[in-house]
Amino acid sequence: MPMKRISYKNIASPKGFQATGIHCGLKHKKKDLALLISEVPASVAGVFTTNAIKAAPLLVTKDVVYQTGKMQAIIINAGNANACTGKQGMTDAYAMQKLTAEKFGIANNLVGVASTGVIGEIMKMEPVTNGIQQLEPIDELEGAISFSQAIMTTDTVTKNTSYQTIIDGKEVIIAGTAKGSGMIEPNMATMLGFITTDANIESSHLQTALTSITDITFNAITVDGDTSTNDMVIVMANGLAENKTLTPDHPDWEDFIQTLHAVAQDLAKMIAKDGEGATKLIEVEVKGAISNAEARKIAKTVVGSPLVKTAVFGNDANWGRIIAAVGYSGATLDPYAITIHIGVTKVVENGEPVPFSEKDLIVYLKQPEVKIFVDIHQGNGQGTAWGCDLTYDYVQINATYRS
Amino acid sequence: MPMKRISYKNIASPKGFQATGIHCGLKHKKKDLALLISEVPASVAGVFTTNAIKAAPLLVTKDVVYQTGKMQAIIINAGNANACTGKQGMTDAYAMQKLTAEKFGIANNLVGVASTGVIGEIMKMEPVTNGIQQLEPIDELEGAISFSQAIMTTDTVTKNTSYQTIIDGKEVIIAGTAKGSGMIEPNMATMLGFITTDANIESSHLQTALTSITDITFNAITVDGDTSTNDMVIVMANGLAENKTLTPDHPDWEDFIQTLHAVAQDLAKMIAKDGEGATKLIEVEVKGAISNAEARKIAKTVVGSPLVKTAVFGNDANWGRIIAAVGYSGATLDPYAITIHIGVTKVVENGEPVPFSEKDLIVYLKQPEVKIFVDIHQGNGQGTAWGCDLTYDYVQINATYRS
Incomplete structure (x- = not known):
């Protein structure tokens, strides 16, 4: 059952x-x-x-x-x-x-x-x-x-x-x-x-x-x-x-x-979701890695990037920071075989920008849960990681924790 | 010459x-x-x-x-x-x-x-x-x-x-x-x-x-x-x-x-020192690692810790975050052989707290350059890394970069 x-x-x-x-x-x-x-x-x-x-x-x-x-x-x-x-x-x-x-x-x-x-x-x-x-x-x-x-x-x-x-x-x-x-x-x-x-x-x-x-x-x-x-x-x-x-x-x-x-x-x-100072849950799902472990590594690198986290906080569809994080994750990849979606909106295909409605994406980014999908087309490995945005409140909480 | x-x-x-x-x-x-x-x-x-x-x-x-x-x-x-x-x-x-x-x-x-x-x-x-x-x-x-x-x-x-x-x-x-x-x-x-x-x-x-x-x-x-x-x-x-x-x-x-x-x-x-939103340069000097590379790894881990960075921003002598970062650096170490100084003030010896004047350390932490010394007493490796504090302005700059 x-x-x-x-x-x-x-x-x-x-x-x-x-x-x-x-x-x-x-x-x-x-x-x-x-x-x-x-x-x-x-x-x-x-x-x-x-x-x-x-x-x-x-x-x-x-x-x-x-x-x-x-x-x-x-x-x-x-x-x-x-x-x-x-x-x-x-x-x-x-x-x-x-x-x-x-x-x-x-x-x-x-x-x-x-x-x-x-x-x-x-x-x-x-x-x-x-x-x-x-x-x-x-x-x-x-x-x-x-x-x-x-x-x-x-x-x-x-x-x-x-x-x-x-x-x-x-x-x-x-x-x-x-x-x-x-x-x-x-x-x-x-x-x-x-x-x-x-x-x-x-x-x-x-x-x-x-x-x-x-x-x-x-x-x-x-x-x-x-x-x-x-x-x-x-x-x-x-x-x-x-x-x-x-x-x-x-x-x-x-x-x-x-x-x-x-x-x-x-x-x-x-x-x-309850990360210190967080306003949003970020979910990053990666497909096409050479193993599940590599997919999780990419997902965690993206969701852990302070620049991605601040961009999500600022409702900024700055996919350049997402692809940069994919790049430095250390995973095996081909820069010209990367597809990225933010929600249902495709923003990168074959490693290059795709035209999209910035206005629609801002509306999406204002939701309490933001999903990012990355496909690197190298194999069957997949994995998901979760994190949160980086906000003024994170700094405030941690600059004064013992006070 | x-x-x-x-x-x-x-x-x-x-x-x-x-x-x-x-x-x-x-x-x-x-x-x-x-x-x-x-x-x-x-x-x-x-x-x-x-x-x-x-x-x-x-x-x-x-x-x-x-x-x-x-x-x-x-x-x-x-x-x-x-x-x-x-x-x-x-x-x-x-x-x-x-x-x-x-x-x-x-x-x-x-x-x-x-x-x-x-x-x-x-x-x-x-x-x-x-x-x-x-x-x-x-x-x-x-x-x-x-x-x-x-x-x-x-x-x-x-x-x-x-x-x-x-x-x-x-x-x-x-x-x-x-x-x-x-x-x-x-x-x-x-x-x-x-x-x-x-x-x-x-x-x-x-x-x-x-x-x-x-x-x-x-x-x-x-x-x-x-x-x-x-x-x-x-x-x-x-x-x-x-x-x-x-x-x-x-x-x-x-x-x-x-x-x-x-x-x-x-x-x-x-x-x-000019890191986005930074108010201070942080220098971490590590001695006693088993190699220079391990010493640098520890130094970079400490100086890169968001919790250490926010504590320095908040003038908080929160050495617990420093030793925690040393611990997760991945370097070979003995938890009971760690000494930490913030400036000239010893805060940890043999991995345990040492009494110190919190008031004096706050004065030190308000300087534009904060130095942290870590000795792990395992060998002769040494290394230094530099970073900056994590501030509200970092979040502000990066939440609105493309706006």
Whole structure:
């Protein structure tokens, strides 16, 4: 049965999951401490930042994912990244893990930790310690909403999505929430993603699924080219839907992958659209590359070009900047075999300008979602990347972040 | 004898060189057509954009540099890049070459052509054709100034430098001028550089010298990470200083290299400082990498980070963004062996925060030149890169470039 999107479901909807988010005091007023918990230990998969500088909580969570192979709860704070904080940072991250484990009566090594915020400041642990005691997760929409609020930094909107599918005749829900709006690229920077499902699947297969999907979703977005020290996407699958365990040989495996892909892609696009200061989502679709990887490389180069981003912000059909970005992407190409469309309007054919109505394109560029199509006619590789425009507000947000 | 900088000398100062710049009509009012010419054919070296999409004039000039191996004159227009203009673009670039050759009575294949401006618009050739007839180059400061004005696009200042040295007891002058302020990185994007000297040197050795120097000067600057279709640096050496021909075995070879390096570095820093919308020059010096190339990679990654650039604009000593950029540079490093200074203030040691006076650093960050020092303690590699802050004006300039 094909998956369907169910807008009123959330990360607390898969059987046995609960969530909450509260204000503990790391931020002035906003919620800043979140918890996601499963009734039983869940299979877990994770992808983590490729930055050589990794935050303390990320190291703790990596151990849960790769050593324990199961996760039952994850505690997240916003306002402080607990990165570049040395031994004290590790002590604090382990304390968050232990306090959460004690509060909910589970083993330390089943608790993940995530942090987001300013780099290089030692955590204020008193509000966190007190906050953990006050957490009361629930399996209702309210819990999921407060969770998604408490993980935000410069995000302007919460990011949630959920789908339902049928596996072995059992209803399975996959839901996700994410935060992230600056410092996003490549490879998921200052981005946190949490996906829950009641599907029954081993951690190793879940990891395979997540890794393959990450390349074409979370790793295909870019906001400003910076990669953070704290990023992770975690999937927890607690098996309470009671389907026969999913493996690549299971008849519904593809359906599960598609549903997980849909969740990840929704979250990725939401993050790109909510890029710091952004007014528009930009989608770049590339065809005709010699491989899918090269197509994605071109797409990411175009969507990451500051000159393309400012042109889109200014409603300027400056395709010269698009083709210049294609040119410096490093992909194999023939300058005289490039076709570019902005929306449905062809602006370049065989690498040369095509007459078009600038007026019509300005109308198109004023839409909240701008699509750019590039065909380089070299092969069958295709790929898509998402980003946002570069605006005065991006500069304003980042020139004054700590003030 | 060591070189010395001579501020009143210019690209028309080396013996036998003349320059001029006029308004021909590609721009509304500003100068837009420039010529540099030598009394005799000069040895020539060039470095060109690595963008796969190359503008027509660049292809014409590459042939002069690599096929003819000599250059006597170069004609430059601003206002139109003559890029992505197909066969008509090539016809127009050849026409500029031929008209210039005819006007000054020299062979076509001794004339270079360069263009800068909007990509993808067919050149208006009538103003260019008429303009070439009006060019009257002179060997005085006035000629060099009008030249440097006529090659500008969004540049806010002209960029000139000159040095004198003694080779075989003969006075040799090396002088340069450049334009470029947006779309600069990596590998010299929308940047034009012209260096003249009366030194006597074969083209092949001149090329060796230029190539080695380019890596640590023009290729070590970044404004917004975009690479243009039109960039080139040309060095013309006409031999009229009458020194014995320079080769790597010549006793004054190192002196020549140092002088050429000084000219190239001055121009590179001027370009970085005049980055679109910039208020400050940022210099990042990296030590302790496993190679000079890795040190330069780290330096360029830090100076190119939009988050570092906006923090410097906002006078925010946000060293977390610096260390995060070091981390995602891809260089070999140990997170616990990183030291960072902003100016003379140590902010990170062993990868951890060091207490410092935020107030003093704000005063430092308000200076027009901000220096960041990174030592990663892995080896002896060192390198420096230059860039600028990211400001509201950058967005404004690029959101409305064609309006």
